[in-house]
Amino acid sequence: MVILPPIQELHTNYMKKIFRNFEAYALITGAASGMGRKYALRLASMGYDLVLVDINAAGLEETAKLVGESTPQARTLVVVQDLSVADAADRIYERTEAAGCKVEVLVNNAGIMYCQGMAETSERMLKLIMMVHMYTPLLLCRKYVGPMKERGCGYILNISSLAAWMIWPGIGMYGVTKRFVRNYSRELRIECQKTGVSVTNAYFGAVDTPLIPLKDSLRKLARSLAVMIAPEKAVEKALNATFRRRRGVMPGLLNKIFLPFVIIMPDCLLGWIYRKAKPYLMKV
Numbered sequence: 001m002v003i004l005p006p007i008q009e010l011h012t013n014y015m016k017k018i019f020r021n022f023e024a025y026a027l028i029t030g031a032a033s034g035m036g037r038k039y040a041l042r043l044a045s046m047g048y049d050l051v052l053v054d055i056n057a058a059g060l061e062e063t064a065k066l067v068g069e070s071t072p073q074a075r076t077l078v079v080v081q082d083l084s085v086a087d088a089a090d091r092i093y094e095r096t097e098a099a100g101c102k103v104e105v106l107v108n109n110a111g112i113m114y115c116q117g118m119a120e121t122s123e124r125m126l127k128l129i130m131m132v133h134m135y136t137p138l139l140l141c142r143k144y145v146g147p148m149k150e151r152g153c154g155y156i157l158n159i160s161s162l163a164a165w166m167i168w169p170g171i172g173m174y175g176v177t178k179r180f181v182r183n184y185s186r187e188l189r190i191e192c193q194k195t196g197v198s199v200t201n202a203y204f205g206a207v208d209t210p211l212i213p214l215k216d217s218l219r220k221l222a223r224s225l226a227v228m229i230a231p232e233k234a235v236e237k238a239l240n241a242t243f244r245r246r247r248g249v250m251p252g253l254l255n256k257i258f259l260p261f262v263i264i265m266p267d268c269l270l271g272w273i274y275r276k277a278k279p280y281l282m283k284v
Helices: 007-017 034-045 057-070 088-098 123-151 172-191 216-224 231-243 253-263 267-280
Strands: 024-029 049-054 076-080 102-108 154-159 197-202
Touching: 024 034, 024 088, 024 123, 034 049, 034 057, 034 102, 034 231, 049 057, 049 088, 057 076, 076 088, 088 123, 102 123, 123 154, 123 172, 123 197, 154 172, 154 231, 172 197, 197 231
Parallel strands: 024 049, 024 102, 049 076, 102 154, 154 197
Antiparallel strands: none
């Protein structure tokens, strides 16, 4: 059995092999809370300066404060930006260029968990989900992959979902957008071969963050049954795969066991599940 080094050692060994005449930055969207904050703290501990992006200004300031306390040498650029507007990627890129930030790691983490049938989802929510999950992350990849190729090194981590591999009642639009992420990430990864740039997809199931609204008792039960994984573990698994330049990662043994059964479920059974779940779905 081959024993692989931990992520910190892996990254340290990599850093020793290259020479940089610039400070490398990691850009994280959705950095104001949850997993985005944990990506920021972990990447700062690995020696990266940070570009923190979110619509929540107060949350970003709190993340920057926590980074400063845990890794005082890390520099942070805070970018308050709504990712659902058409020129969001342009604005973010302009801010990083003006500040001289050389982005080596791009983490497209921002997301919206929305549970509703396709036909019942409002036009406003359809646009919001597509912009945050699809359009802006795609444009951010397009903006930063060129400079990464020129420098001969870059890592892109796109957050897809277990839902990208299956049809599940009540999360139709969420799943559709995550399938888009899965497919464009693979296409971009192929295009980036032999350039020093890699693209990794993270296929998370249920992660214990505020994105999933559960009562404390249900949350505790889900974690005890390993149905829901801790965000720290999810972040570590995703970054480990990213710096090993792997195509994708699906943390959680139960996710791997559960997925094949869901894929082969007949439409009649999925329809029955949807009808039972419909009264409890979001009304937005």
